[in-house]
Amino acid sequence: MAANANEQTQEALILSFLSESGSDYTSGEALSNKLGLSRTAVWKHVEALRAKGYRIEAVSARGYRLVAVPDRLTALEVGPLLDTHDLGRTIHHHEALPSTNEKAFRLAQDGAEHGEVVVAEQQTAGKGRRGRTWVSPPGLNLYFSAILRPDLPPQRAPELTLVAAVALAESLRDAGVEAAIKWPNDVHIDGLKVAGILTELSAEPERVHFVIVGVGVNLNSQAEHFPEALRATATSLSLALGQPVHRARFAAALWTRLEEWLDLYLDTGFDAVRARWKALSSTLGQDVLVRTDRQELRGRAEDIDPSGALLVRTAEGSLERVLAGDVEQLRPRR
Ligand code: BTN
Numbered sequence: 001m002a003a004n005a006n007e008q009t010q011e012a013l014i015l016s017f018l019s020e021s022g023s024d025y026t027s028g029e030a031l032s033n034k035l036g037l038s039r040t041a042v043w044k045h046v047e048a049l050r051a052k053g054y055r056i057e058a059v060s061a062r063g064y065r066l067v068a069v070p071d072r073l074t075a076l077e078v079g080p081l082l083d084t085h086d087l088g089r090t091i092h093h094h095e096a097l098p099s100t101n102e103k104a105f106r107l108a109q110d111g112a113e114h115g116e117v118v119v120a121e122q123q124t125a126g127k128g129r130r131g132r133t134w135v136s137p138p139g140l141n142l143y144f145s146a147i148l149r150p151d152l153p154p155q156r157a158p159e160l161t162l163v164a165a166v167a168l169a170e171s172l173r174d175a176g177v178e179a180a181i182k183w184p185n186d187v188h189i190d191g192l193k194v195a196g197i198l199t200e201l202s203a204e205p206e207r208v209h210f211v212i213v214g215v216g217v218n219l220n221s222q223a224e225h226f227p228e229a230l231r232a233t234a235t236s237l238s239l240a241l242g243q244p245v246h247r248a249r250f251a252a253a254l255w256t257r258l259e260e261w262l263d264l265y266l267d268t269g270f271d272a273v274r275a276r277w278k279a280l281s282s283t284l285g286q287d288v289l290v291r292t293d294r295q296e297l298r299g300r301a302e303d304i305d306p307s308g309a310l311l312v313r314t315a316e317g318s319l320e321r322v323l324a325g326d327v328e329q330l331r332p333r334r
Pocket of ligand 1: 099
């Protein structure tokens with residue numbers, strides 16, 4: 001494990017030296033001096049990086065040059081792009097997992113720290129809300145779970161889902177699309193779902209042990225990657241933009257946003273998040289059909305209350321508070 005971490009650091013250093021030099025060559029001697037390694041050791045690290053998909057040109061008497069970086073979601077690719085203090089500073093990257101939420105939950109039970117993130121290139125049993133599955137084909141999208149240890153009473157933990165929804169919608173807007181939040185935590189582009197959040201909690205009555213915020217974002221899925229049944233309701237950022245999306249860049253921007261909102265929320269409370277959530281919402285003001293475990297409710301989605309519950313005004317005039325459920329917007333707003 002220690003040797004592995006050391007190798008990772010050496011590789012990360014080589015990459016950062018090479019990217020600093022841009023299109024110029026860095027000599028093997030300069031690299032070996034900077035790293036305190038033999039030329040042969042430098043060459044071995046370069047070979048290891050090549051095996052991971054980095055294209056590194058080597059020209060005798062000139063040295064090495066970084067030509068292309070693979071779009072993977074390891075610490076090597078995401079780390080240098082991150083502007084966070086905790087979130088994503090430790091990345092547990094996996095080629096495939098049943099579910100990043102499950103893995104993160106186990107790591108947190110074993111003592112993983114606030115801000116550690118589990119990422120998978122593929123999930124074989126990705127979990128959605130209300131017992132559904134999250135379609136997670138390899139190498140195309142972003143599937144991650146953040147381990148958070150906020151100082152909050154457990155009843156406030158659901159607010160973290162709205163914190164994540166705001167960060168997600170803003171990151172998608174920064175990427176150039178009109179993303180909106182559909183209560184409670186789906187993110188849509190033009191009425192089609194692009195991302196979802198699954199928050200899981202471990203707590204005792206007075207205290208949160210940890211919260212797992214699991215996020216799936218369809219970044220590069222094309223129509224054929226969605227099962228038939230989802231094609232009319234799902235989309236991806238790439239489909240909306242008409243071009244491929246660089247996943248590591250998106251992940252770094254999203255985690256940076258997420259930590260900014262999280263810091264603000266933990267410092268000042270839920271009000272700013274709630275106000276931003278409302279501004280980004282496509283649900284409020286709409287006539288909706290809400291399905292909960294116990295009932296179906298029709299009415300006008302009027303507001304979210306200070307805890308994030310949806311307030312629905314029924315035709316009879318009563319105001320109903322909905323904590324969890326699925327919303328169908330009867331007249332989608334564009
Ligand atoms: C939803 O139903 O909208 C929530 C989907 C959440 C999916 C993400 S993908 C990463 C994380 N791991 C999981 O198993 N689920 C969440």
